[in-house]
Amino acid sequence: MITSYYFLGAGGIGMSALERYFNRQGLFVAGYDKTPTPLTETLESEGIAIHYEDNPELIPNECRDPQTTLVIYTPAIPADSRELAWFKAQGHEIVKRAAVLGRLTCEKHGLCAAGTHGKTTTSAMAAHLLKESKVGCNAFLGGITKNYGTNYLLDPQSDFVVIEADEFDRSFHHLRPFATVITSADADHLDIYGTEEAYLESFSHYTSLIQPGGALIAHRGLRIEERLQEGVRRYDYSRHEGDFHAENIRIGGGRICYDLVSPFGNIADIDLGVPVSINIDNSIAAIALAQIAGADAESIRKAMASYSGVDRRFDFKIRTDELVFLSDYAHHPEEIRQSILSIREVFDGRRITAVFQPHLYTRTRDFYPDFAEALSLLDEVILLDIYPAREAPIPGVTSQLIYDRLRPGIAKTMTTKEQLTDLVRQRAKDFDVLVVLGAGDADSLCPEITEILLNR
Secondary structure (H helix, E strand, C coil): CCCEEEEECCCCHHHHHHHHHHHHCCCEEEEECCCCCHHHHHHHHCCCEEECCCCHHHCCHHHCCCCCEEEEECCCCCCCCHHHHHHHHHCCEEEEHHHHHHHHHHHCEEEEEECCCCHHHHHHHHHHHHHCCCCCCEEEEEEEECCCCEEEECCCCCCEEEEEECCHHHHHHHCCCCEEEECCCCCCCHHHHCCHHHHHHHHHHHHCCCCCCCEEEEECCCCCCCCCCCCCEEEEECCCCCCEEEEEEEEECCEEEEEEECCCCCEEEEECCCCCCHHHHHHHHHHHHHHHHCCCHHHHHHHHHHCCCECCECEEEEECCCCEEEEECCCCHHHHHHHHHHHHHHCCCCCEEEEECCECHHHHHHHHHHHHHHHCCCCEEEECCCECCCCCCCCCCCCHHHHCCCCCCCEEEECCHHHHHHHHHHHHHHCCEEEEECCCCHHHHHHHHHHHHHCC
16 A cells, blocks of 8 residues: 655656645655755645655655555656666656556546647646636646646545646656647657657547547647547637637737637637737637536636736736736747747737747757747847756757847847846846746746846
8 A cells, every 4th residue: 555655856846746636645755856946845844855865865764665655756867866776676666757647537537738838828727717616626737826826736526637748758648638638739859759750649649548428629730640539529729710719809908808619608708817819729728628527607707817827937027017027938939939929919019028048958959940030039039058957968059059040130148047137137227028938947037137127
């Protein structure tokens, strides 16, 4: 019988949701991570034992018995991890985080959001819509929701669990969704998949995992060969057409409203709580999942208006007539393009500057022309060094590849993360709309940058 859980990579946002889930059930939870962060400090304050040295001697006694401890790891943990090797030698069962989530989708009705981008926002929206309805839900999300200050929700009375379905390392192949959205399928993680064809094939396989009686809600225009089991319902959606789509879109005065057309019943006057245009698509997908689960129109309407967003997803720090400062997790060229277009649509006519920190050497190597093209939609780019995450440097792959291909005439600067706050301090009065883009650690400077800008 499993009475304790040990997490290798305990500071990961997705891992932390499971840690909290098991901890809330009174089970012993511990783990290792390379670096302390505000998230790991919060987890420790909640009673989860985390240490920061890859040392088997630091593993708590409660987690040393293979018969009572399940070890959960993230693919970011290196193969030569000492603790991973120790657990293997002791005969512990060792599984990926996704495998644990997969077990949950077999126990409850899994409502999943997959896609290269948009999945965190879509799943967080769907979870909020269901929690605010009579249906309720459990949820395991890829970001901290501002409505609840956490990345998981627990409702033992609900038969539904909302899960962000991550394609990295084929993790989503462990899931068995009752219903799933696929928001996009733009090639990514080519260090894992090798080719765009293999990446698309992983989504094709994912569609075969939807349970009979369930549903696929796919964004229009996806280049995926669907392999649905018999009895799976199939819907499509997009902003302007599809089984689910928007009509009478109104953008202005800092608000976005629209009327939803849906096979489960139209809903008038949807008011987006986070008014950026890409959230029209995300909200349509989230509402589709909520309607399939049985949420009613009035609760959906009220909940969408009260949705506050997710940390680092169009996360406004300052929003006045004189100055806008926000951060966004966009780290793929198409995400960046959509982010910039959404910001420009809401703040039409204003000068937009982005700080961009490329994430991963392999992603920069594979997509640097596309990054440059997307960033060239800005008025100014401040480019930081590559954030390596799990990777070793690749000779010749630096941010300079992107910098050199930005459109002629664009204002551009190269700097380091360490020098960024000094640069912002020197130029504080120059900024109109400033956004920090990327999945690295530059977002950690946002509190200091916010203070600098408020005191400019």
